[in-house]
Amino acid sequence: MTYFQAIILGIFQGISEFLPISSSGHLVVLQRIFGIKEGNLFFTEMLHFGTLISIFVVFFNDIIKIIVEFFKMIGQGIKNKKFKITNIYQKMAILIIVGSIPTAIIGLLFQDTFEKLYSSLLSISVAFIITGFILWIVDKKSRGHKKVKNMSYVDSLVIGTFQGIAIIPGISRSGSTIAGGLFRGLDRNLATEYSFLLALPATFGAALLGIKDVVETGSEVYFSLPLITxxxxxxxxxxxxxxxxxxxxxxxxxxxxxxxxxxxxxxxxIYQLF
Incomplete structure (x- = not known):
């Protein structure tokens, strides 16, 4: 892996992971049409940690408050033998946990099925078009005003399901979860924040499983300056x-x-017709 490749792939990962254009779908397209290789598997998984850092930086204060308040709620619950949510940060922590459940179930049950779609440029093309319609509809039609205190656990389950479906290449994770939030009546700021807070356990878990697979398959695992770059x-x-x-x-x-x-x-x- 050269420095040039590392920089290009780092830029690509940083852009496509957050903008609602599907990083997985674009990766397949780049590999197919332009012959760009993503590099060894370990490098790929490490890039996901880079984008995790991005989420921590942008939402740092909220993340710290959510973690602190969650453990405070657990401590008070153990002490008083009764668990009670007393503020929006504690509720957000529970909403993230609940929203992660359908994502994990879909990922574990349908991972092999979704992975087969990576070899189909046709399915990815259709997924891009579907994502476009989803973004257009919610941006034009959504008028939500829900805040954290008004969110229900059904809201988090629906959004978590959207995130699970976004394993399909060409379906944007950020676009799908934000759309799910807007469909459920969340205001735009909350839909965005919840989308990326919900991404933390999913992305971190996927990255750990990916690194586990790297080790088990005997792929190259080493830290280098290009990788760090x-x-x-x-x-x-x-x-x-x-x-x-x-x-x-x-x-x-x-x-x-x-x-x-x-x-x-x-x-x-059209490209596939020629």
Missing amino acids: GVIISAIVGIVSLRLLIKLLQNKKLHYFSYYLWALGIFLL
Whole structure:
């Protein structure tokens, strides 16, 4: 892995992980059409930790409060033999746990099925177009005002299901979960924040399982300067991309990505005819 490859892949990971355009789908397209290789498997999994850092940086204060309040709730529950949610940070912690359940179930049950779709450029093309329609509809039609205190556990289960379905290449994880939140009536700020807080356990768990697979399959596992460079680049670009997405969503410009995804999906469908 060269420095140039590490930088390019780090930039790609940082952009596509957060903007609602599907990093997995774009990776397949780049590999197929332009012959770009992502590098060894260990490098790939480490890049995900770079984008995890991005989420921690952007939502650092909220994440710390959620962790502290969650353990405070557990401590008070053990002491008083009764668990009670007393603030929005404790509730957000429970909502993240509940939302992670359908994601984990879908991932474990259908992982092999979804992985087969990575070899089908046709299915990815269609998924891009579907994602475009999802983004356009929710950006134009959503009028939600729910805050954390108004969120139900059904809301978190629905959004978690959207995240699980986004394992399909071409379906954006961030786009799907934000859309799920907007469909359920969350306001735009909460839909964005919950989307990325919900990504933390899913992305961290997937990365750990990926590294476990790397070790079990005997792939190369070593830390190098290009690898560290790629992780740092993915984290920095991820921070910029995440903040850009928040701004676009607040200004009701999420549908901009729809036009791009429609054009890309149609181009890929035509490309396969020649």
